[in-house]
Amino acid sequence: MLHYSTRAMNTDCLLILCVDEANDERAGRTALMRAAARVDEYERTFSRFRPGSSLSRLNEDPSDRVQISAEFAALLARALEYARLTGGVFDPLVLDNLEALGYDRTFEEVSSGVQTRHPVAAPCARWTLVQVDARRRFVTRPPGARIDLGGVAKGAAADAAMAELASFPGALIDLGGDIRAHGQPDDAEGWIVAVDEPAGPHVASLDYVKLRDGAVATSSVHRRRWMRNGRTVHHIIDPRSGQPASSGVVQCTAIADTAEHADVAAKVGLILEVGSLLEDDEMSCALCLRGVAWVTADGGYRCTPGWRSYAVGC
Numbered sequence: 290m291l292h293y294s295t296r297a298m299n300t301d302c303l304l305i306l307c308v309d310e311a312n313d314e315r316a317g318r319t320a321l322m323r324a325a326a327r328v329d330e331y332e333r334t335f336s337r338f339r340p341g342s343s344l345s346r347l348n349e350d351p352s353d354r355v356q357i358s359a360e361f362a363a364l365l366a367r368a369l370e371y372a373r374l375t376g377g378v379f380d381p382l383v384l385d386n387l388e389a390l391g392y393d394r395t396f397e398e399v400s401s402g403v404q405t406r407h408p409v410a411a412p413c414a415r416w417t418l419v420q421v422d423a424r425r426r427f428v429t430r431p432p433g434a435r436i437d438l439g440g441v442a443k444g445a446a447a448d449a450a451m452a453e454l455a456s457f458p459g460a461l462i463d464l465g466g467d468i469r470a471h472g473q474p475d476d477a478e479g480w481i482v483a484v485d486e487p488a489g490p491h492v493a494s495l496d497y498v499k500l501r502d503g504a505v506a507t508s509s510v511h512r513r514r515w516m517r518n519g520r521t522v523h524h525i526i527d528p529r530s531g532q533p534a535s536s537g538v539v540q541c542t543a544i545a546d547t548a549e550h551a552d553v554a555a556k557v558g559l560i561l562e563v564g565s566l567l568e569d570d571e572m573s574c575a576l577c578l579r580g581v582a583w584v585t586a587d588g589g590y591r592c593t594p595g596w597r598s599y600a601v602g603c
Contacts (some may be wrong), residue, residue, distance in 0.1 A: 290476065293321045297328045298443050299338060299395050304450065307474055309460035317457065324450035328464065333448035334361055335438050337384065338395050348384070348435040353582035355428055362423045368441055371553050372416040374575050378557050382416050382458040384437040387526060387550040390533070391517045425502065435496065444506060444552035451548075457549025462548075466507050481601065487511045487540040487584050490553050495590065498544060498599040499525040503579060506551035507542040508559040510534065527560050534560045540584040544599055546577035554578050 291314065293304045304324055308317040334343045334409045343361050355364070361368050369380040389391075419430040430436075447462045447469040454460035461471035470480040479501040483494040487509055498505060510533070514523040527534040536559065543554035543566070554576050558566050566573050580596030583589075592600070 291317045294327075295325055297325075298332045298336060298446060298464065299580060300443070301463075302328055302465070303461075303463040304454075305461045305474070306454055306457055307472065309458050310535060311603075319411060320457065324453040324462070325516065327449045327453060328446045331442055331449065332528070334358065335364070335442035335446075337437055337439075337477070338587060344436065344438065344556050351432065353429060353432055357428055358424055359423075359426055362421055362426045363429065364442060364445055365419075365428060366421040366423050367440055367549070369416060369419060369421060371441070371576075374572055375553075375557050377416060377528055379441075379553055379561050380416050381436050381438055381441070382419065383528055383531070384435045384529045387437065387524065389520055389523045439505075440467070440508070440552045440556060441549055444504070444547065444549035447504070447548035464548070466512075467504070467548045468500075468506065469504045469550050471502055484542050484582065494594065496592075498580075498596075499591050499601045500544070500582040501597070503544060503546055504548040504551040505542060505544050506548060506555045508552075508553055508555040509540040511539060519537060525556060525559055536560060536562045537586050538563060538583050539586050542582045544579040544596065546579070550576040550578070554581065558583065563589075563591050566593070568593060 291306045291308065296301050304321050306317050306321055308314050333339065337340045337344055339345060340564055343358060347355055363579060371379045372381065419434060421428050443464050444467045445462040447467045450462050451460060451469045451471055455471060459474045462469045468482055473479050479499040481485050482498050482500055484496040484498065484507065486495045510523040510525060514521055523533045525534045538559050541555045541558035543551045543558060545551040545554055554566060558581050563585060566581045568576060568578055568580065580593050580599055582592035582596050
């Protein structure tokens with residue numbers, strides 16, 4: 290079993306690969322480098338913290354119509370479809386709200402406690418006013434409308450990296466909690482993924498799920514939180530209020546077919562409320578959702594029937 294770890298997309302990245310006679314260790318190491326390179330490509334394209342990234346260049350461009358890469362156009366088009374599907378609960382246009390709360394630098398810099406001055410966020414442009422022509426690779430949006438693909442880009446990066454490892458008997462990618470699994474590790478029946486308590490992995494694991502082919506992602510109000518003007522804030526913005534989500538849910542974990550879908554579902558499940566997602570509703574079917582678990586502020590824990598089919602006792 291081969292391991293490779295790095296830092297990418299402002300988070301820790303771990304890649305694990307199982308080799309066999311058809312795909313030996315040398316081929317495995319080459320594949321791991323290709324997978325890591327795909328993650329790096331996504332960072333160069335979608336990071337809002339890299340001045341030269343494609344996303345940063347788009348957000349700085351004063352034109353209302355800008356040409357972007359095919360991969361950028363495809364992901365942005367999917368993000369807008371998630372916004373439509375969720376009635377705007379998932380929204381790629383809340384960057385102004387995040388920066389008004391002080392999240393205008395990497396989280397390591399934000400959490401250092403040094404505040405920057407930002408005006409109160411003006412009403413953000415509606416996602417309905419953004420259009421993508423994927424064939425011609427153009428995005429059209431109102432002047433000043435800025436995009437942040439954040440978590441959905443992280444999930445897409447994990448999926449893209451996994452595509453480089455799919456020919457091997459087993460692989461797992463953990464990109465800052467967006468986890469994509471394939472096959473099985475050595476002789477085990479599947480990958481056992483721990484779901485941490487909201488307070489973090491140093492406390493205890495809340496649950497365990499077994500995956501062979503699929504993904505799991507977690508959204509939490511405790512992972513990225515800081516003080517702003519005397520109050521504690523976090524990075525999950527409810528687009529309906531423009532403020533940090535306050536549904537009473539402190540953590541939501543979703544199992545889906547891809548890391549991109551799992552990331553979207555986990556965020557939506559946290560912004561809404563416990564029980565807001567079921568495996569058989571329209572939104573969940575579109576996201577190929579397999580199960581959801583919520584942790585509430587009072588310590589309550591609730592999961593869907595689909596989740597229980599993946600949960601294992603450890």
